[in-house]
Amino acid sequence: MYTGNELRDMFLKYFEARGHRILPSASLIPKDDPTLLLTVAGMVPFKPYFQRLVEPPFPRATTAQKCVRTPDLEVVGKTARHHTYFEMLGNFSFGDYFKNEAIPWAWEYITEVLKIPVEKLWVTIYPEDEEAKRIWMTAGVRAERILGDPENFWAAGPTGPCGPCSEIYVDLGETKGCGKPDCAAGSCECDRFLEIWNLVFMQYNRDEAGNLTPLPKQNIDTGMGLERIASVMQGVETNFDTDLFRPIIDHVASLAGIRYKENPKNDLALKVVSDHVRAVSFMLADGIRPNNEGRGYVLRRILRRAVRYAKLLGIDKPFLESVFRIVQRDYAQAYPELTENENFILNHLSLEEKNFQATLEQGIQLLQEKVKDLVKQGETVLTGPDAFYLYETYGFPVELTEEILEEQGLAVDMIAFQTAVEEHRLLAKDQSQQMRAVIESPALMGRAKLLGVTPFVGYEQATATARIEGMFVGGEETQDAGEGEEVIVFLSDTPFYAESGGQVSDVGVLKTSRAEARVLEVKKGLTGTLYHRVQVVTGVLHVGETVEAEINSQARQAISRHHSATHLLQTALRTVLGEHVQQAGSLVTPERLRFDFTHFSPMTADGLRAVENLINEAVLKNMPIQATEMSLKEAKFSGATALFGEKYGDNVRVVRMGLFSQELCGGTHVKDTGEIGLVKILSEGGIGAGLRRIEAVAGFEALAYLRTLDEQVQEVAQILKAQPADVSKRVNGLVTQVKDLEREIGQLQAKLGKNEAEGLLKRVVEVDGVQVLAAQVHVSDMEGLRQMADLLRLKLKTGVIVLGAVSEGKVNFVTAVSPTGLSGLHAGQIIKEVAKITGGSGGGRPDMAQAGGKDPSKLGEAIDRVPTILRGFMKK
Structure with missing residues (x-):
């Protein structure tokens, strides 16, 4: 019996021996795919290769891909096969081999490597795919074991790559079946026939009219569920009985003090x-x-x-x-x-x-x-x-x-x-199903695909001579763009850094002898092509002409200061708080930096001061900042910090700041830490469970911030008629004085409230045998109203109290019923009806409730209606 881990390795090694590159599983976070929340299939990471948006770097690959699907969340545990997380084993061809290789390999792997008996296997094909049927028969499948299934046709969407597919089923025996005479692989939903492998033959492109055109390069995409094949190979009833699940199930059962397979209800849980x-x-x-x-x-x-x-x-x-x-x-x-x-x-x-x-x-x-x-x-x-x-x-x-x-x-x-x-x-x-639409038009994407990666020269130079390779307005290609028009421009090369890794893009200008345009932002497309969003200021831009591309160096320098400061900040946080700190997002602009990180409690003032000190000490050391291209393996070996959750290519750029910081980063930086200038933390706070955010400024922006604070202190000092150094002492004295005055006011209000309460007791009336006090009173807020109600309850002992007051143009109500449930009355229900008269609402406990109202002019009417409202409740 093979373990799940052995089955995973066997599959990968089988296809490695047949020229496939074994790739690690891609992240569950799809890269550059706005249509998906999660990686749901083995082919997801390869969509750009299948669609030829990016030229595949290798002709064939094999993976064990982590996947998460949740449409059937409610049936997990109720069936033998449904899961949220699962592993998909797959082999892929990007225009290399096709059916003639994929089908025999699949059959050989199932029958000769895994040695599943041929008499237990069935194959389904798309009814019109006679080619696949012929190849299956040549591989050794008997004709009567090949069934047609009209649903065996795969498509990436309404348009795009598509093609027939073929599935392999294992017959688990009649005891698992439904007993119907027409029960068969691919056409029955019972548990007898288990699909273990699907081979997709991407051989057509479907246009908007539904027409199928053969692809110039055909692709193979297969998927075999590891959990399913494990259940077959281990001879168990369900996926949950395999060694991929049983250790987890047995551990949970031990925590609960129960045994698996003794109680169906417990087994589901x-x-x-x-x-x-x-x-x-x-x-x-x-x-x-x-x-x-x-x-x-x-x-x-x-x-x-x-x-x-x-x-x-x-x-x-x-x-x-x-x-x-x-x-x-x-x-x-x-x-x-x-x-x-x-x-x-x-x-x-x-x-x-x-x-x-x-x-x-x-x-x-x-x-x-x-x-x-x-x-x-x-x-x-x-x-x-x-x-x-x-x-x-x-x-x-x-x-x-x-x-x-x-x-x-x-x-x-x-x-x-x-x-x-x-x-x-x-x-x-x-x-x-309302997926995010792809912004790029087919024409724009096609042009970007032809152009490929835009060479970026902005690390070394602030200007470049470039050729306009294409322009688009509203998704349509154009040859010219005149004054006032906003266009997407493709350049032969560029000094403009595209928005990436939290760093905003460069801005600047494009100039010709007869025209000038402002570069508003730059973004990177899936093909590595840089899209320059440009507004023409004067003259006309033409496709094919040469332009001088010049970045705004002042803005770039401010961005670079903040980006380099961000690297120092991350290292300082890990030093002060611990290695658990991980970057969870960032924003780098000319004006400031924002850094989100993992930490599970607010930082102390001492902690923030320690982080700020470490950063500025690193700045003062004026350490050299060096960027080096190396392999990902070398970068990890050197100890470079990578962005958590990010998947990198084979070669990466490592930015070192002396011995203080070493990170994988494609952004722009200053040459020495001394160029950053002063770094000042502005704020630190929580943005979610286990997530914190720091905002800071560097260089001239830090100086501007401190000047503003200084001006504010000077202004407060003048108001207080004190020296700036004495402002804190004077403010503390005033705060103490205000608290003393507030205490005196509170005491006076309490005395007045007590006196008012004594007078209010004379207004108690009897409603159907219940003592009722309904009155408008004069208190400043809801707290004062509650205190008065509590005082009156002590005096009245038994009955209903309804008080209303106007505060800051709004109405406040408090209702008390004592003892609770008196004559079936409920304070929350009473106050709801009273507040409704003033356009408000509220509720609360049976013994006490509060509410608000919008119309102070209706307060008197509401108080007068209290007896009527109470009678209505008492009749019920």
Whole structure:
């Protein structure tokens, strides 16, 4: 029996022996692909090669690709094969070999390497693909074992590369089947026939009219699920029973004090927890951070489902770290990022688990409230929308809701719940299909592809003589651009740095003898072509003419100062806070720098001062800044810091600042640290769970900031009639004086309030046997109103109090009912009706509630209506 790790290695080595380059798995964050949140298939990293947007650097490759898919999140654990995270084994040809090689290799691998019996195998093809059928038969597949399936046609989208595909199925036996006479591979959804490998033959291009044109270079894209082939080779019932899952499942079971395969309900939860923690571990390892949007939201949702299902198993204590350790132990050899990024993974697991436990507690409290309401109203079934609200807002699995209700003899309207789930799913599906449109037009992309990489000469020079290779307006190519027009310009080479790595692009001018244009921004296309967004100021630009391209050197120098300061900042943070600090984003402009980093608590004033001191000490040492091209392997060996989650090419640029800093970076820098000048940190704060942000200024911008502060201190000193050095002492004295005065005012207000309260007690009336005090009072804020209500409750003992006051043009209300539930009255319900009269709303507990109103002119009417409102509630 082969292990999952052995099956992965066997596949890769088989295709390596047949001329394929083994490539490491790409990140789960798709590179330069705005249409995808996550890497969902083995071919995703190679889309630019298949579409020939980029010329493939090698003719054939093989990978074990990490993938995450979540459309079927709700069925994970309920079926034998659905997962969130999975590995896709694949072999790829970029215009090299085609069906004649791909099909025999697949059959040889399945039957001779894995030795799966031929009598268990079936093959499906696209019905019109007679070529594939002939090659399968030549490879050794009997004709009756080759079935036509009209769905065996793959396409990248409505237009673009496409072609027929062919699938290999394993017959798992009649006991797994549905028993229907027409049960067959490719046409039945039962568990008897398991698809293990799909071979895609990209041989056509489909245009907007649906016409198919043979591609000049045909491609091969295959995909075999590691989990599926492991289940076949290990002879187990489901993917979850393979060695890829069982160690994780058994560990979770031990934490819960149960055994796998003793209780179907527990087994479902064990599978969900194991699958989800595995997915979360790999997503974090690739630098995805939990948040409330995009791929971060997907990560957070999966993680929270794991915690919820663990709760169903009775696991109430933190457990994610211990489960991650199992994933790390079994997968780190193939995926070293699980070890390299261990601190980042563990910190986020701990923080998210802690925060979500608090959310779950809130959900339990809300459910208990709803249970009380059901019992009070004599109902026995919680509505579907209520159950879905708990599920969607508080992460409550409906199974947990059912369990809690069942203990009290109650139930959930599951039909209505499923309806709510389906409505939400359809809405989410509709939104997910609204993918971001590709900005570039086909004409522009075609031109960029022809031009290829734009040579960048801006590291060495601020100006360059270049030729205009193309111009586009609104996606359409043009030969000329006149005064006032904004165009995209392609140059033969350029000194303009394109926006990248957080650094904004250069700006500047293009000049000819008869025209001048401002370069507003520069971006890099998928093909490495630089797009110069240009506005013509005078004259006319023509395609083919020569221009002088000149960057704004003053802006470039300011950008470079801030970029070099960013490198010093990262090293200083790692020195002061620890090696767990990772860059999580940056912005470098002529005016300032912004640096986002991983850290799980606010920095102290002493910590910030230490970081600032380290940076400025490095500046004063005037260390040389050197950029060197080297292989990625050499860069890592030298200890250069890389951007977490970024995938680099074989050759990289390493920027060294003396012995202080060494990072992989393609940006522009000053020549010596002394050119940075003073660096001043402006702010430090949290921007998300486990994420902090520092903003700082360098050089002239730092000087301008300090001058502004100095001017402000001088101005305050003049107002206080004090020397600048004494400003702090004088302000502290004034603050103390103000606090003393506020205390005196508070005491006077309390005395007045007490006197007013004594007078108000004379206005108590009786409404259907209940003492009621409804009055408009004069207090400055809601706190004063609550204090007066508390004072009156002590005096009145039993009854209803409704107080209203106007503060800053708005209405405040407080209602108290004592004792709680007096005559069935509820303070929150009463105040809601009273506030409604003034155009407001509110609510609260049965004993005390507060509300606000918008129309002060209606306050008197609201107070007068209180007896009527109370009678209405008492009649109910």
